[in-house]
Amino acid sequence: MSRLRVAIQKSGRLSEKSLDVLKRCGLSFARSKDKLFWYGRDFPVDVLLVRDDDIPRMLLDGVCELGIVGENIAREVMLERESESQLNCLRKLGFGHCRLSIAVPENRDIAGIEALEGTRIATSYPALTRNLMMQQGISTSIVELSGSVEIAPGLGTADAISDLVSTGTTLRANHLRELDVLFESQAALYGRVNDISDEKKVLLDRLLARLEGVMQAAESKYVMLHAPREALEKITELLPGVEHPSVMPLEGSDRIAIHAVCGEAVFWEHLEALKAAGASAILVLPVEKMLA
Ligand code: PRP
Numbered sequence: 001m002s003r004l005r006v007a008i009q010k011s012g013r014l015s016e017k018s019l020d021v022l023k024r025c026g027l028s029f030a031r032s033k034d035k036l037f038w039y040g041r042d043f044p045v046d047v048l049l050v051r052d053d054d055i056p057r058m059l060l061d062g063v064c065e066l067g068i069v070g071e072n073i074a075r076e077v078m079l080e081r082e083s084e085s086q087l088n089c090l091r092k093l094g095f096g097h098c099r100l101s102i103a104v105p106e107n108r109d110i111a112g113i114e115a116l117e118g119t120r121i122a123t124s125y126p127a128l129t130r131n132l133m134m135q136q137g138i139s140t141s142i143v144e145l146s147g148s149v150e151i152a153p154g155l156g157t158a159d160a161i162s163d164l165v166s167t168g169t170t171l172r173a174n175h176l177r178e179l180d181v182l183f184e185s186q187a188a189l190y191g192r193v194n195d196i197s198d199e200k201k202v203l204l205d206r207l208l209a210r211l212e213g214v215m216q217a218a219e220s221k222y223v224m225l226h227a228p229r230e231a232l233e234k235i236t237e238l239l240p241g242v243e244h245p246s247v248m249p250l251e252g253s254d255r256i257a258i259h260a261v262c263g264e265a266v267f268w269e270h271l272e273a274l275k276a277a278g279a280s281a282i283l284v285l286p287v288e289k290m291l292a
């Protein structure tokens with residue numbers, strides 16, 4: 001029987017959440033001794049634990065069919081290989097948000113990235129940086145570094161850097177100032193899915209349907225409340241992301257019960273507005289699974 005392989009980051013910012021999303025899709029694994037290959041028990045999907053930077057290349061080389069990796073890394077490799085079409089972004093996963101930004105020394109008076117024309121930029125993302133700077137009509141010379149990019153300006157090996165920023169702590173610690181954002185990134189499921197067998201395609205579609213449900217469930221809340229019948233329309237409007245709630249009579253009362261799955265976040269402000277519109281006994285519950 002066919003199996004799929006999904007590569008995830010072995011240790012780092014994306015590891016835990018990558019594994020978590022697979023588990024929420026109903027996958028469980030028998031962990032091998034060397035811990036680099038986990039066999040999928042209930043669903044024929046195995047996991048490879050690797051360096052995140054290796055994931056796009058492993059997909060392109062056919063080592064695995066799926067991989068969870070930052071969009072920044074996937075784009076870099078696709079540009080490097082000029083093979084944009086072979087890797088498909090199947091689903092953005094809503095975690096691992098960061099941005100590829102140009103940063104300069106705090107004490108340098110630089111107004112915008114246009115002023116970097118002809119300067120040297122240190123980065124671990126040479127293809128992406130060159131490409132995005134060129135799109136803005138700025139040509140620079142790229143100093144490619146595999147790590148510790150943030151120390152390059154201090155060492156005098158570059159005038160600016162192009163690096164990932166998430167909290168900004170690394171930049172501040174190195175007296176660098178974020179000048180401009182080149183690229184917004186998050187973790188996504190990528191696949192090399194054009195040339196896989198029909199059997200694998202069936203498996204992939206099942207996994208993607210579950211993933212879609214997991215992602216939607218994570219964003220959704222189940223809301224239950226009581227309200228006067230005449231407030232139904234107003235209350236439906238106030239429930240975030242709801243068009244057709246379930247409406248039930250309440251035994252021995254002229255009030256009704258309204259149940260709905262809210263497709264968007266539910267905040268205290270929403271509950272206060274519902275209460276003001278006549279709702280009572282408002283309950284907000286997490287949604288564990290969803291299948292459209
Ligand atoms: C990135 C980047 C910075 C740091 C920025 O590295 O290279 O070092 O994160 O984060 P901050 O704004 O929260 O300080 P990453 O975690 O991707 O590690 P890697 O390059 O080794 O994969």
Ligand code: ZN
Pocket residue numbers: 051052053
């Ligand atoms: Zn990395």
